[in-house]
Amino acid sequence: MSPDRHTLAAPYALSALPPREERRFARHLGRCAVCAGEVRALREDAVRLARAVAVPAPEGMRERVLAAIRTVEQDRPAPVPGRRTVTVAPRRTWGVRLAAAGAAFAVAAAVLLGVLWTRAERDLDGRRAEAAAVTEVLAAPDAAALSARGGGGGLNAVVSRELGRAVVTLSGLPRPARGRTYQLWAMDEQPGTIRSAGLPEPAEPFVASLGPTVRTLAVTEEPEGGSRRPTGDPLLQLPLGGT
Amino acid sequence: MAHDLEGKLLTLVAEGDQGAFEELYGLVSGPVYGLVRRVLRDPAQSEEVAQEVLLELWRGAPRFDAAKGSGMAWTLTLAHRRAVDRVRSARAAREREERAGRRAEGPAFDQVVETVEGRLEREWVRRCLDALTELQRQSVTLAYYEGFTYREVARRLSLPLGTVKTRMRDGLLRMRACLDGGAA
Numbered sequence: 001m002s003p004d005r006h007t008l009a010a011p012y013a014l015s016a017l018p019p020r021e022e023r024r025f026a027r028h029l030g031r032c033a034v035c036a037g038e039v040r041a042l043r044e045d046a047v048r049l050a051r052a053v054a055v056p057a058p059e060g061m062r063e064r065v066l067a068a069i070r071t072v073e074q075d076r077p078a079p080v081p082g083r084r085t086v087t088v089a090p091r092r093t094w095g096v097r098l099a100a101a102g103a104a105f106a107v108a109a110a111v112l113l114g115v116l117w118t119r120a121e122r123d124l125d126g127r128r129a130e131a132a133a134v135t136e137v138l139a140a141p142d143a144a145a146l147s148a149r150g151g152g153g154g155l156n157a158v159v160s161r162e163l164g165r166a167v168v169t170l171s172g173l174p175r176p177a178r179g180r181t182y183q184l185w186a187m188d189e190q191p192g193t194i195r196s197a198g199l200p201e202p203a204e205p206f207v208a209s210l211g212p213t214v215r216t217l218a219v220t221e222e223p224e225g226g227s228r229r230p231t232g233d234p235l236l237q238l239p240l241g242g243t
Numbered sequence: 244m245a246h247d248l249e250g251k252l253l254t255l256v257a258e259g260d261q262g263a264f265e266e267l268y269g270l271v272s273g274p275v276y277g278l279v280r281r282v283l284r285d286p287a288q289s290e291e292v293a294q295e296v297l298l299e300l301w302r303g304a305p306r307f308d309a310a311k312g313s314g315m316a317w318t319l320t321l322a323h324r325r326a327v328d329r330v331r332s333a334r335a336a337r338e339r340e341e342r343a344g345r346r347a348e349g350p351a352f353d354q355v356v357e358t359v360e361g362r363l364e365r366e367w368v369r370r371c372l373d374a375l376t377e378l379q380r381q382s383v384t385l386a387y388y389e390g391f392t393y394r395e396v397a398r399r400l401s402l403p404l405g406t407v408k409t410r411m412r413d414g415l416l417r418m419r420a421c422l423d424g425g426a427a
Contacts, residue, residue, distance in 0.1 A: 007405070007409065010412035014415075015386075016387075016396070044316050052369070055276055056272075069298065
């Protein structure tokens, strides 16, 4: 390889290479740790050049961008050696069904799988089993997506009556205070028939079982370890409507 | 990276965390917009490109690799690339117009509001850039702020390619030493 290659790190970091040279050097970086290290450091220098000309973004951009991300799908993560990536075949079928519940939730549901497959797994077997349980519900032919908003948070559920299970995710809720936990409740049509459906953590997909007579899901905040019956008003309530 | 807040947020964004994205937006929207604006000059185009970049942060967050550099570096590299691509095509179009004998419209210039925090950073960088040799500074700023390739820079400064590449590297390293040395 020409020794000249290594002198391209600075222009590369400044985006000052013409397209073909840029592509060639990018390939070279994959094989040259020294150049990769140089580029990494020089890019941080370029950050300072950029910060020196920072200007607040114009009014309205924030709302437009935040609105846009609700309907834009995220890319699948790039395959990383050593990290397992799995494609789930049923994706297309439930994707169409979920679209009926709103583009925003369809995106969230699609990302759900991404979270499970790419997160660093401490408890590998536990995670794998959990991921399989989630996938099973999402892939069920009668999977239906529902969500409820309230108090800045959201209760999102993908429900399969056939399986008698729902994948539930709490969004937008803060971490519960120390010694407290969120608790999910499953309520029948008859008032008073209410049973705990588990202790979900914020933003973590959670598989809950649903008896055939359950009509509503609700979330309250309870002491750590959960309560037998809710001790306060529901933070969020999700009627399971047509499912 | 010890304090890579943007990187930590990007990792959360990659998992679909919209709250994390909002926080990230707050941290990077100024640097992104300002950089794009500095390269493109035209406010309308700058807004368009900056928006695309910010949206791409959401879309492409799963590709961010903290091992390869900070979140801010990843973000600004993306922003800079897009801005540079745009300014180069605009420039090429203008040159075609000029060659065809038509007078090309220049880029719109207007006042850009400075923020107080930006001013400090701006001052430091300006002083450290001033401490470089003329050729080091020009090589860096013509490339970074004006979007010229190193070959175009060489042509403009009437220098051999090798010299321009070296000046770029030396300029950045000296700026780094100056900023790190000067930071209290």
